Amino acid sequence: MPVNPPLIVVLNGPNLNMLGVREPEKYGTATLDDVEALCAEAAEEFGLAIDFRQTNSEGELVTWVQECRGRAAGIIINPAGYTTTSIALLDALLLTELPVIEVHITNIHRREEFRHHSYVSKAATGVICGLGISGYALAMRAMAELVGEDED
Numbered sequence: 001m002p003v004n005p006p007l008i009v010v011l012n013g014p015n016l017n018m019l020g021v022r023e024p025e026k027y028g029t030a031t032l033d034d035v036e037a038l039c040a041e042a043a044e045e046f047g048l049a050i051d052f053r054q055t056n057s058e059g060e061l062v063t064w065v066q067e068c069r070g071r072a073a074g075i076i077i078n079p080a081g082y083t084t085t086s087i088a089l090l091d092a093l094l095l096t097e098l099p100v101i102e103v104h105i106t107n108i109h110r111r112e113e114f115r116h117h118s119y120v121s122k123a124a125t126g127v128i129c130g131l132g133i134s135g136y137a138l139a140m141r142a143m144a145e146l147v148g149e150d151e152d
């Protein structure tokens with residue numbers, strides 16, 4: 001276990017606080033607390049520290065992304081509804097100059113056409129979608145490789 005584990009900030013956008021009750025046939029029955037526990041478990045396995053957050057506000061999300069610059073080693077983000085609309089979020093991710101992994105619980109490409117285009121993907125090192133909340137743990141594994149904490 002490294003003395004100072006690299007910090008991975010895990011950000012969740014609007015309506016993800018409603019996981020568990022929100023359209024469970026699409027998003028599953030796990031809650032956001034379950035997602036946080038999954039991320040914490042994966043982070044421990046890969047020698048990473050996490051800061052896990054959710055907001056319904058675009059401005060707050062942009063501010064949190066900006067604050068990652070110089071503070072975090074990488075960002076895992078489910079931008080939810082801001083995926084398809086937010087150039088401000090894209091610009092914030094680009095200015096961090098950090099590895100970014102974009103996660104979607106559902107396969108956005110099998111859903112309505114308006115969900116297919118992601119501004120965030122233009123700043124993403126990689127994208128995981130359609131694998132349910134396991135996508136977050138897979139993102140943590142990939143992030144460990146990206147920040148060089150995978151060897152054990």
Ligand code: DHK
Nearest residue numbers: 015078080081104105106115
């Ligand atoms: C979550 C949302 O809230 C939607 O706006 C996206 C994404 C899909 C998800 O699959 O996690 O379109």
